[in-house]
Amino acid sequence: MLNRTDLRSTQLSPRQLAQALPRATLDVTTAQDAVAPLIEDVRSRGAAALRDAAERFDGVRPAHLRVPAQAIARALSDLDPGVREALELSIAHNRAGHGAQVPTECTTEVIPGGTVTQRWIPVRRVGLYVPGGLAVYPSSVVMNAVAAQVAGVEQIALASPPQAEFAGLPHPTILAACALLGLTEVYAVGGAQAIAMLAYGADAQNDTDRADAGGEVLCQGVDVITGPGNVYVAAAKRAVMGAVGIDAEAGPTEIAVLADAGANPEYVAADLLSQAEHDPNAGSVLITDSPQLADAVDVALERRLSATRHRERAGAALSGPQSGTVLVRDLEQAIEVADAYAAEHLEIHTAEASEVARRIRNAGAVFVGPYSPVPLGDYLAGSNHVLPTGGTARFAAGLSVMAFLKPVQLIEYDASALETMTPALEVLATCEDLPAHGEAARARQE
Secondary structure (H helix, E strand, O other), rough: OOEEEOOOOHHEEEEHHHHHHHOOOOHHHHHHHHHHHHHHHHHHHHHHHHHHHHHHHHOOOOOEEEEEEEHHHHHHHOOOOHHHHHHHHHHHHHHHHHOOOOOOOOEEEEOOEEEEEEEEEEEOOOEEEOOOOOOOOOHHHHHHHHHHHHOOOOOOEEEEEEEOOOOOOOOOHHHHHHHHOOOOOOEEEHHHHHHHHHHEEEOOOHHHHHHHHOOOOOOOOOOOOOOOOHHHHHHHHHHHEEEEOOOOOOOOOOEEEEEEOOOOOHHHHHHHHHHHOOOOEEEEEEEEEOHHHHHHHHHHHHHHHHHOOHHHHHHHHHOOOOOOEEEEEHHHHHHHHHHHHOOOOEEEEOOOHHHHHOOOOOOOOOEEEOOOOHHHHHHHHOOOOOOOOOOOOOOOOOOOOOHEEEEEEEEEEEHHHHHHHHHHHHHHHHOOOHHHHHHHHHHHHO
């Protein structure tokens, strides 16, 4: 079922190892050429450009770009009670998990009378993007919004693609999740055009826009944009980075399972399949020192794939070059491979799984043991499912409250403390040929 890469007899450097592993490709550079005119069009024509883009890419020309409050309320009232209960549970668990991430203010006395205080200040306004495409993702509303709310962000704007089957509004389950979270500024805008709108703002086009937005400005620009999307969304985020902060350039989802001979092949197969159903470009990788387990996983995958609803897209993902089984000599090489792959999601199905998990350096999130599958993290674990893809977990982290907080230091010295520091300050200022620096300190002692 899965293509195999046998590394048991190899001795590769980390760079060579990363090149030898299955990996989806994400050509953001080429996509940037496609989105650049669209971004400029939104900057110059505002809501008119957003409607033209929606008609072109989403097959609908929305009457309301900003979703009316009554549509959000109606979506919640029409929501299936079971879905509402599950979303409320997800929100509660994520508030608990993200609450633990909030750093506390700390003051350090460097010398008597001289202190440095570390503050953490939330950005004022953020834009959240929730994709449409092959699936509906109310869970992404929860993951993005809860992190921003727990961080203390004052203003949250959310954009999600307009749907022709819902009169040009985002999917009602997306709107219902917004209602549960108290989000009132919601836009029926998708793709790169949504990123442009959030980054630069957009003026109203007509009286409907003015009534929905309460003025001539349809949407004000934000300080930070977060949320997953396709390659064009990633390209747009790269293009606006610097004008605003971004979380990451998300690529296709991926899972790696590090498993030994004692792993349950049914669990492993089920979890590999769970990510493959997202997208034909999704990556599902098994890392194991047991050819027997690899064989058993292939058998289980074949059977499970034939019975799953999205077998066509999942089959394309599992058979693609981004997926496969990597055979290794032993646990040590398995950990080396896992770190080289730097998976978005990494599951550990080995003996002493907790100890093995703590040896992993590179992963977006690590799921420990046979009863911690990735889908638990997608919805209810209390962790965030917006995670680094494409090997960027070597240097990047998943979405957290830190995406919305700025560390700002307060430096406060009294006269005596400054006088104590002035001689050394003058020495360093002279060393760097910046005498006015020293004079600024000395002036306070004259």
